[in-house]
């Protein structure tokens with residue numbers, strides 16, 4: 001590990017219990033900051049309601065910490081939107097935000113759109129598939145931002161059990177993190193090697209940072225955010241907070257393979273932008289049709305999926321000079 005990372009780990013790591021509510025409320029009042037919590041959600045009817053209810057009850061009704069709670073529906077076919085609204089969130093379908101810009105699929109797309117539909121100076125993102133959720137995830141990642149103006153992005157860190165059938169193994173989750181993202185970051189951005197959960201979906205940031213970042217529309221969004229934030233604010237502008245244990249819905253191996261491809265593309269693209277990959281005379285673009293196999297009665301059947309990464313420009317460039325019509329939300 002680089003010495004700088006060792007120093008950063010000591011200086012910029014904390015625990016959720018280091019950030020009690022009373023301290024955050026004082027800091028929020030002093031800073032005059034508004035706080036938005038955003039959940040990106042695609043077919044999360046089983047879990048979204050409990051997460052919304054916890055944030056609403058603990059951080060909006062019991063105390064005035066969170067000012068705005070938005071679920072962005074990423075095109076769900078189930079009752080995600082209804083359940084989120086019933087639990088007390090504002091709910092917007094991705095197509096209702098910036099309607100003049102046609103939507104594409106993906107998590108990064110809805111995170112990007114959420115910036116145009118929220119007003120918080122601080123924005124906290126939380127995945128909508130978390131089980132046994134505690135609102136200390138939100139207070140934890142807000143803590144360093146509320147108490148230190150030099151911090152711009154705070155990621156949650158946690159243990160990652162792996163649920164396999166009815167068994168819950170205490171570790172082993174975060175397979176793409178361990179097999180793809182961590183090796184890439186260590187190889188090419190060793191300053192980011194101290195992040196325990198670089199891919200985690202629970203983090204908070206200043207709007208002033210988020211609106212300056214490009215957003216890959218899919219699962220490359222967290223990898224891009226770490227690399228681009230490092231370039232914009234430096235390692236000391238980032239922090240991480242231990243929030244305990246995280247249980248979530250696991251994707252199958254094929255889904256994780258496609259996620260890994262997107263993460264690799266986002267990383268290669270940034271190496272290219274940083275001038276670290278110099279193309280030969282005949283540059284060859286990556287082949288972005290990914291072939292995977294499944295067993296059928298006759299043998300292995302190939303299935304190809306387009307894993308092309310689309311990138312949205314920094315929201316600031318889009319909003320500049322434009323009057324944004326804030327969309328009407330369903331639910332509270």
Ligand SMILES: O=c1ccn([C@@H]2O[C@H](COP(=O)(O)OP(=O)(O)O[C@H]3O[C@H](CO)[C@@H](O)[C@H](O)[C@H]3O)[C@@H](O)[C@H]2O)c(=O)[nH]1
Nearest residue numbers: 040041042044074106107127128129199200201219222251
């Ligand atoms: O097209 C999509 C896909 C996902 N989601 C939501 O995004 C969140 C995370 O998606 P999920 O499929 O559960 O991701 P993971 O397999 O858990 O992937 C991990 O790694 C990804 C890559 O960094 C991160 O985006 C995730 O937040 C992180 O949990 C969930 O609320 C999803 O409903 C969308 O809104 N739209």
Ligand SMILES: O=C(O)[C@H](O)COP(=O)(O)O
Nearest residue numbers: 173174175176177199250
């Ligand atoms: O962060 C990751 O590596 C992916 O979300 C996969 O996580 P899982 O192995 O816990 O499903």
